[in-house]
């Protein structure tokens with residue numbers, strides 16, 4: 001193994017151990033939680049090494065960075081997740097490689113994604129990003145729709161050709177009533193997810209938890225954790 005591959009393997013083993021312990025502590029099966037490795041700012045060569053090490057899902061947050069990387073990795077069997085704030089002028093590109101867009105937070109984005117999926121002849125999974133710091137009707141500081149908008153957005157996605165409503169995503173808020181209370185925030189997301197599933201039984205994904213708070217996410221009931229720095233190392237620049 002190259003030095004980089006050994007480093008990634010060791011980091012992955014540590015993250016795997018953390019997820020397994022968190023599942024055991026919560027009385028959950030390890031299979032209930034899927035690891036998504038956030039590869040933003042890291043090169044396609046790292047994505048390739050991760051795939052060789054058994055990673056099945058990767059996530060990116062900027063189309064400029066993600067599009068060439070995905071193009072360099074089309075021979076790999078990977079699920080690509082888009083997790084960043086998404087402008088409508090990038091939707092066409094994202095719809096060309098993403099399998100799941102986790103950051104759906106406004107009606108305009110739903111219609112743009114639907115049109116792009118149609119043009120690309122692909123079906124896109126969508127998660128509504130919920131901002132637990134958003135006031136009613138507002139949007140979160142890090143993107144996301146207010147909880148009150150979840151049902152309407154999910155209905156729009158479910159009715160949009162080329163789109164599939166897969167569930168919900170959140171980023172632990174830095175401000176508002178949930179600041180510093182990651183587990184409470186994730187429990188709130190799980191509660192919103194249960195309500196959503198009454199109308200959309202297929203919307204089973206609950207994407208929550210990153211390098212610093214994956215244990216709290218697993219304890220709260222997350223089905224997917226998004227881990228960047230704990231696998232790849234501290235990012236060279238803000239991303």
Ligand SMILES: *Cc1c(COP(=O)(O)O)cnc(C)c1O
Nearest residue numbers: 038061083210211226227228229
């Ligand atoms: C960067 C990012 C992550 C991963 O964060 P780490 O702290 O590096 O694990 C997860 N989710 C989103 C939306 C991100 O932008």
